[in-house]
Amino acid sequence: MGRPRGFDETEVVRSTVELFASQTYDGTSIDDLVAHLGVHRNSLYKTFGSKRGLYLAALQWSLAHDVAPLIDRVAEAASPMQGLREALASPIAGxxxxxxxLATVERAPVDTEVADMIGETFSALDRAVVSSAWANGASEADALAMGFTAVILGLRMRARSGATSAAVLQAGDALAQRLDQH
Incomplete structure (x- = not known):
């Protein structure tokens, strides 16, 4: 029988979200993870398989516990714009x-599993915005335009105000440029 795990897996995943959100996936080494988490390298590999495995667990946790509640707020709001404003201003939006x-612009273009997770999240946001907009008489196209514009601008404003890292500001700018091209 193996030794019992000496760390709380959920807490490690939650803490990993913070590190990847501040340093990006490519900017975070295994040594950074070991130092930040206080967990031995072998334990991380045994539990998560790889840095990517830990990243996927952190992203999945964050989408379920950080982003999904914000999307629910948008769906339940009196209007899509009000919901997006409230969601972006929420303390859990950080x-x-x-x-x-960051996952949208850094990993999704090169990792199909991340792309699928991000795509599902954007689809949930689309449904929430459209549902709220239709309930208030807007067209689907107007609802989607409002939603994406508000999300991108809100995230970029948070980054510029110092609420997030420089990497998020760069990611927001990159995503805005991609959206402008389409």
């Missing part, structure tokens, strides 16, 4: 949205 934005 690190989770940072990781979501």
């Amino acid at each position: 690190v989770g949205l940072d990781l979501f934005l």
Whole structure:
């Protein structure tokens, strides 16, 4: 029988969200993870398989616990714009949205599993915005335009105000440029 795990897996995953949100995936080494988490390298590999495995666990946790409640707020709001404003101003909007934005521009283009997770999250946001907009008489196109504009601008404003890292500001700018091209 093996030794019992000497760390709380959920706490490690939650703490990893913060590190990847502040340093990006490519900017975070295994040594950074070991130092930040206080968990031995072998334990991380045994539990998560790789840095990518830990990243996927952190992203999945963040999307479920940080981003999904914000999307629910949008769906339940009196209007999509009000819901997006409330969601972006929420205290829980911090690190989770940072990781979501970084994953969108850094990992999704090169990792299909991340792309699928991000795509599902954007689809949930689309449904929430459209549902709220239709309930208030807006067209689907107007609702989607409002939603994406508000999300991108809100995240970029948070980054510029110092509420998030420089990496998030760069990611927001990169995503805005991609959206402008389409």
